[in-house]
Amino acid sequence: MARPRTPLLSRERIVVTALALVDGDGLDALSTRRLAAELSVSGPSLYNHFATKDELLDAVVDSVMGEVDxxxxxxxxxxxxxxxxxxxxxxxxxxxxxxxxxxxxxxxxxxxxxxxxxxxxxxxxxxxxxxxxxxxxxxxxxxxxxxxxxxxxxxxxxxxxxxxxxxxxxxxxxxxxxxxxxxxxxxxxxxxxxxxxxxxxxxxxxxxxx
Missing domain, CATH: 1.10.357.10 (Tetracycline Repressor, domain 2)
Incomplete structure (x- = not known):
């Protein structure tokens, strides 16, 4: 069976990519369309991991909190x-x-x-x-x-x-x-x-x- 060209989506991969978008271009850059393009997937596939943009944003913010010692x-x-x-x-x-x-x-x-x-x-x-x-x-x-x-x-x-x-x-x-x-x-x-x-x-x- 051929291996997929793009690594399978995971919550962690989505959060890391979303945080990179926010870091680089600000909060307004975080949209389903832009994030899906960065991940080379379709927009709806993101909703298998995060029901709403707010849920995704919460996960992104919490990943930053995870950096605090x-x-x-x-x-x-x-x-x-x-x-x-x-x-x-x-x-x-x-x-x-x-x-x-x-x-x-x-x-x-x-x-x-x-x-x-x-x-x-x-x-x-x-x-x-x-x-x-x-x-x-x-x-x-x-x-x-x-x-x-x-x-x-x-x-x-x-x-x-x-x-x-x-x-x-x-x-x-x-x-x-x-x-x-x-x-x-x-x-x-x-x-x-x-x-x-x-x-x-x-x-x-x-x-x-x-």
């Missing part, structure tokens, strides 16, 4: 160290797939990897002695901070036009130079914010009850 929670690190290491891994995953961030920011839904992530963070905080309500709020706070940092580049938002700032913005006379230092500025801001956030939580954690 959660091992620090199982390793028994103290809550501050665990949150720091996890936040860095989470941001790295989002930085690798920035076009998926707007969908991811909507919450975990029924996505298994996203729910495992939320469970690990909450469990770590509760085990460390944080009240459950505060642990929930800390988890939300961390997600706001990390996804917010991945939504765009602060440095890249300033046009590289020195004349734009010269007359009316006296404190921004070097803003046109920011874009060329984009990575160091954005990563430095994330690290500074992360440490400030953790410092504040540590003070709250050590505050005597009552």
């Amino acid at each position: 959660l091992s620090m929670f199982a390793a028994g690190a103290d809550w501050r160290t665990a949150l720091r290491d996890w936040a860095r891994s989470y941001r790295a995953a989002l930085a690798a797939h920035p076009n998926i961030v707007p969908v991811l920011a909507q919450g975990p839904g029924r996505r298994p990897n996203a729910l495992r992530l939320a469970d690990a963070v909450f469990g770590c905080l509760v085990a460390a002695g944080w009240p459950r309500g505060q642990a929930t709020r800390i988890g939300a706070l961390m997600r706001y901070f990390i996804t917010g940092s991945a939504l765009g580049s602060f440095a890249a938002g300033f046009p590289e036009d020195a004349e734009l700032y010269a007359a009316e913005y006296p404190h921004l006379t070097e803003a046109h130079l920011l874009a060329e230092h984009r990575r160091s500025i954005d990563e430095g801001a994330f690290e500074m914010g992360l440490e400030a956030l953790l410092d504040g939580l540590t003070l709250r954690y050590r505050r005597p009850a009552g």
Whole structure:
């Protein structure tokens, strides 16, 4: 029996191809027609694996969540160290797939990897002695901070036009130079914010009850 020219479809192959499309061309590029063309299959064959585009998109988002390292929670690190290491891994995953961030920011839904992530963070905080309500709020706070940092580049938002700032913005006379230092500025801001956030939580954690 002759072997098929195109490898058989699988959920994993569809998700990997869909994520590559989103990474390369943005969320709007993800359509059944475009995806089928990339996979060299007919559009209807995709529905044997995903009933709707939303179901497919959930799987794509969850595959990104699967890139986030959660091992620090199982390793028994103290809550501050665990949150720091996890936040860095989470941001790295989002930085690798920035076009998926707007969908991811909507919450975990029924996505298994996203729910495992939320469970690990909450469990770590509760085990460390944080009240459950505060642990929930800390988890939300961390997600706001990390996804917010991945939504765009602060440095890249300033046009590289020195004349734009010269007359009316006296404190921004070097803003046109920011874009060329984009990575160091954005990563430095994330690290500074992360440490400030953790410092504040540590003070709250050590505050005597009552």
